[in-house]
Amino acid sequence: MQLSVEKGIYLISLGCPKNQVDSEVLLGDLLQRGWGLVSSPEEADAVVINTCAFLKEAVKEAVETILEMAQRKPPGATLAVLGCLPQRYGKRLLEEMPEVDIWLGSGEFMRLPQLLEEGKKGIWAGEPTYLYDHRSPRVLFNNPHMAYVKIAEGCDHPCTFCLIPKLRGRYRSRWPSSVEEEVRRLGEMEVREVVLVAQDTTSYGRDLGIKGGLEGLLRRLIEVEGVRWIRFLYTYPHPKNFPPSLLELVAGEEKIVPYLDLPIQHVSDRVLRRMGRRTSGREIRGLIETLKEKWPQIHLRGTVMVGFPGEGEEEFKELLSFIEEAEFTHLGAFRYSPEEGTRSYPWKAPSGKVASERYQWVMELQQRISYKRNRGLLGRKVQVLVERKEGRRWVGRTPFQAPEIDGVTYLSGKGMRGGEIVEAEVVGAGPYDLEARVSSS
Numbered sequence: 001m002q003l004s005v006e007k008g009i010y011l012i013s014l015g016c017p018k019n020q021v022d023s024e025v026l027l028g029d030l031l032q033r034g035w036g037l038v039s040s041p042e043e044a045d046a047v048v049i050n051t052c053a054f055l056k057e058a059v060k061e062a063v064e065t066i067l068e069m070a071q072r073k074p075p076g077a078t079l080a081v082l083g084c085l086p087q088r089y090g091k092r093l094l095e096e097m098p099e100v101d102i103w104l105g106s107g108e109f110m111r112l113p114q115l116l117e118e119g120k121k122g123i124w125a126g127e128p129t130y131l132y133d134h135r136s137p138r139v140l141f142n143n144p145h146m147a148y149v150k151i152a153e154g155c156d157h158p159c160t161f162c163l164i165p166k167l168r169g170r171y172r173s174r175w176p177s178s179v180e181e182e183v184r185r186l187g188e189m190e191v192r193e194v195v196l197v198a199q200d201t202t203s204y205g206r207d208l209g210i211k212g213g214l215e216g217l218l219r220r221l222i223e224v225e226g227v228r229w230i231r232f233l234y235t236y237p238h239p240k241n242f243p244p245s246l247l248e249l250v251a252g253e254e255k256i257v258p259y260l261d262l263p264i265q266h267v268s269d270r271v272l273r274r275m276g277r278r279t280s281g282r283e284i285r286g287l288i289e290t291l292k293e294k295w296p297q298i299h300l301r302g303t304v305m306v307g308f309p310g311e312g313e314e315e316f317k318e319l320l321s322f323i324e325e326a327e328f329t330h331l332g333a334f335r336y337s338p339e340e341g342t343r344s345y346p347w348k349a350p351s352g353k354v355a356s357e358r359y360q361w362v363m364e365l366q367q368r369i370s371y372k373r374n375r376g377l378l379g380r381k382v383q384v385l386v387e388r389k390e391g392r393r394w395v396g397r398t399p400f401q402a403p404e405i406d407g408v409t410y411l412s413g414k415g416m417r418g419g420e421i422v423e424a425e426v427v428g429a430g431p432y433d434l435e436a437r438v439s440s441s
Helices: 017-032 056-072 084-089 092-096 109-118 164-168 176-188 213-221 244-252 269-275 281-294 313-326 352-375
Strands: 008-013 046-051 078-083 102-104 122-124 146-150 193-197 229-232 259-265 299-306 330-335 381-390 393-397 409-412 421-429 434-438
Touching (some): 017 046, 046 084, 078 084, 092 122, 176 213, 299 313, 313 352, 330 352, 381 434
Parallel strands (some): 008 046, 102 122, 259 299, 409 434
Antiparallel strands (some): 381 393, 393 409
16 A cells, blocks of 8 residues: 655654664655655654664663654654664553654564554564665665665674663674675765674674675675775774785775774773673784784774773773874774663762763873874875865865764865765864865866
8 A cells, every 4th residue: 555645754863874774774665655755843744763772871862852753743643763762661661651652673663664554553672683685775864975784783792781682683694695786776876985884794794604704795895886985884803803805905905995993992801801892902902003014004993981890090091001002093982881781780880970081081182193193194195085065165084084973074176076086185184174175187
């Protein structure tokens, strides 16, 4: 049964790029079934919120968004909440937030179109098993020149602070042929950068019995026409996940950006053991040293956590010393958040004040490092993917600036257009952003 195109959908996607992919796939299905996208909740027949619930801050944002949309939607319009919030809290939400008509867990969101057609209400949040493929219709958000491609879902790592295995299920990979076909279609749509995402991209293919799954997938994707840059995010920082053949590919293949995302979390063995991480400080240091010695052209982004239970002054100083030595191109940090349902939830952690102070020290240190590195680029030529125009200047990204998490490059010059990759000379540098000039030839 096809719904009338007069039915309007208003969709909000919260959280990570993996959530964004789910929202884009859902929207593609809804539009194919006759729904139309509207620009405000006041115009909608259905308001849909795809939520994140990984941390308390994300839960707070989700709840505030739900309450706001409940006030703004027209009387009689359906309010549907999807994703990690209903997956985490289940039937408790029915009583606590009766203004919501439909709750769908992270593995159930594709049931929404049918439920809207049938006018059903309630909650569905079973064990997550769903994984989209190349046959799924999809509507890209925000940036027509870049797209995230989810190559796997779920996680099998036993990190004591993390809810992802409960929220997203066991690790499950898409077949390489499916990923390749999706990337081929994106290239035909003039998407120039594809960003491969999963909870751990270095585990790709293991559940399917594929050895060297990520490397094999990359070798397939570099043959796809149209796409100019391929990036992969969220790797597990253990040396065994980065064989020389993979690193040679990242460092030497023109289509693969020389950039690695390494969420190390910490380097203190004591803290790493309590975190349930399957690596050690020695292995992390060895990996970074190997990368800098043998493949210095690869830019590194790190992520660390401060304030975890067991992190004393000594462990924190060890982390700071490592950050100073590693000199990451980019580094993100976040404060430990005790989340109900995780193994670390009952453990005593440093106070919120201490965690905030440590976070500030980490970010100030990295700001100095990033500023020094960016200043070293002055006068050098860099490749920039032109994305959008702001006022009189264009904004783009270099290969070492991942979308939405790193800085951007502001471009001056003439004759540019969105979606092209230009060569530009760096003429200005801050701790996060660059300024570059494109020759007028």
